[in-house]
Amino acid sequence: MIADIMAACLTNLPQVITMKCHRNAIEEREKSVCKAALLLGETEEILALLQQRELPILDPNRAAYIEEWRALMKQENKNNQGSVCRPNIETDASKTREEQATIEMDR
DSSP states (O other): OHHHHHHHHHHHHHHHHHHHHOOSSHHHHHHHHHHHHHHHHHHHHHHHHHHHSOOOOOOHHHHTOHHHHHHHHHHHHHHHGGGOOOOOHHHHHHSOHHHHHHHHHHO
């Protein structure tokens, strides 16, 4: 069910980006193209995260319920809590969203 929703969103993405880029007024077009670029960047980030992560083995009857996914994620977080490094909060907080987007685009 979740995969179906994600697939539907990603399937419609090219049409959404195309629609955002085709505006009549230049002022509107510039804003829309920026929004489309951000949308594409966020989508690439989501796809990268999905590729890094294996889908858990979950009973098909349980997989349809968000509560089951939350419980599974909570259990995984408890299991991985000791092995995860803490990020440098000061460094991350000092970067603006634009700086982070620029860094992501440079990769």
